[in-house]
Amino acid sequence: MKIERIAIDSQVLGGNVLAIQDFDPAADFAGFEHAYIAAYDPVYVSAKVPLERISDVHALESAGFQLAECQIRSMVKLRKPYDVSAYPYDFEQVLREEDLDAVLDIAETTFVHDRFTTDRAIDPAVSGARYREYARQSFVSPDEAVYRLMDRERRTVAFKTHRYVGATEVLFLLGGVHADYKNLGLGLINEYFEFNELIRKGIRKGITHISAANYPVFNLEIAQLGFRVLTTFAVMRKTYSRGSRTKE
Numbered sequence: 001m002k003i004e005r006i007a008i009d010s011q012v013l014g015g016n017v018l019a020i021q022d023f024d025p026a027a028d029f030a031g032f033e034h035a036y037i038a039a040y041d042p043v044y045v046s047a048k049v050p051l052e053r054i055s056d057v058h059a060l061e062s063a064g065f066q067l068a069e070c071q072i073r074s075m076v077k078l079r080k081p082y083d084v085s086a087y088p089y090d091f092e093q094v095l096r097e098e099d100l101d102a103v104l105d106i107a108e109t110t111f112v113h114d115r116f117t118t119d120r121a122i123d124p125a126v127s128g129a130r131y132r133e134y135a136r137q138s139f140v141s142p143d144e145a146v147y148r149l150m151d152r153e154r155r156t157v158a159f160k161t162h163r164y165v166g167a168t169e170v171l172f173l174l175g176g177v178h179a180d181y182k183n184l185g186l187g188l189i190n191e192y193f194e195f196n197e198l199i200r201k202g203i204r205k206g207i208t209h210i211s212a213a214n215y216p217v218f219n220l221e222i223a224q225l226g227f228r229v230l231t232t233f234a235v236m237r238k239t240y241s242r243g244s245r246t247k248e
Contacts, residue, residue, distance in 0.1 A: 001027055003036045008133045012126055015043030015242070023047045025059040033063065042240050044122075051232040065236040069115035070212040074227040078199050078206060082192040089157070091193035094146040100139055102156035103148055107135040110176030113214035121239050135161055135174055144173070147197065149190050157181045158190040162198075162206070170198060172208035187220055195225075 002021045009017035018040055036042065047065065049056040057067070094100050108128035111117060116127040138144040138161040149158040158181070161173040175194075177186045198206065208227070210217050221227040 001029075001032055003032075003040070005040065008137060009044070009130060012130045012133060013043055013122075016040040018042045018045045020045065020047035023049050023056055023060070025056050029059070029063050037240070041242060043242070044237060044239050046235060046237045048233045048235050051234050057234050057236065060236040063238070065238045067234060068119060068237040069235040071209055071233040071235050072212050072218065072229055073207065073209050073231040073233065074221060074229050076206050076208075076221070076225060076227045078195055078204055081196045081199050084189070084192050084196060087189050087192075088152050089189065089193065090150045090152075091147055091190075091197060092150070094139060094148055094159075097139075099148070099156075100136070100146065103146055103159040104132045104135055106156070106159055106176045106178050107174060108132040109179055113211045113217075115211065115235060115237070118213070119237070131174060135159070138163070138173060147194060149186065149193060158186050160190060160194045162194070164203075165207075168202060168204045170203050170206045172206050187216070188224060191220070191225060 001024050004019045004021055006017045006019055018036060036045070045065075046068065047060055048071065049060070051057075051070065094103060108131060111127060111131055114127055114131075116122050116130060117124065135146060139146045141163070144161060144163045147160045148156045149160075151157055156178070158175070158177040160175045163171040163173060165171050175187070175190060177190065195206075207230075208221065210221070212218065212232070222229070
């Protein structure tokens with residue numbers, strides 16, 4: 001097992017946020033936990049384990065972790081572009097700081113199914129601030145990109161971010177629709193435009209992670225866009241107060 005500090009989450013929560021990698025139920029978890037508490041004095045620690053490994057879930061529960069989210073990893077192959085000629089929108093990469101603000105505003109307000117929004121132990125304001133910073137990170141990271149969907153009056157109505165993984169694969173990151181334009185089918189249109197842009201760039205495969213509680217996106221990607229489920233995960237978390245005393 002190893003521990004990773006998550007920089008953006010730590011910034012937003014105001015204390016160190018850690019993620020456990022390669023969880024091993026046979027290891028001395030008490031000693032491992034003592035070491036990361038001593039090193040980081042965390043406020044939040046998470047671990048993601050395949051859902052079929054129920055024994056791992058139980059081991060984490062015994063250590064004081066609770067289920068935060070069921071997460072789905074899925075994949076889509078990008079083959080034929082979609083016909084978007086009937087849609088009165090433009091899709092372009094955000095390259096200027098002044099064009100980013102509208103995207104950040106959507107990122108801050110659009111998400112309602114993520115594990116930080118639904119967690120009663122977390123300040124409700126954390127989720128929006130967190131996604132705002134992740135969208136900003138995609139703007140400055142050389143291997144990531146931010147795109148926006150605009151109407152004919154150049155208003156940003158939706159956005160997408162992704163990370164390039166090699167020459168022909170991407171990891172889909174964030175996507176959202178402005179609150180004033182929800183329930184109009186823009187989520188699907190936004191995906192069509194992104195897929196077309198990626199195909200144009202030679203991308204042939206995309207991977208994504210979504211919350212199983214996000215039924216609209218789950219149905220959109222699986223039923224309409226041809227995503228195939230690869231793995232499901234239990235995302236477990238434990239919160240801590242300063243000075244190594246657990247809250248729960």
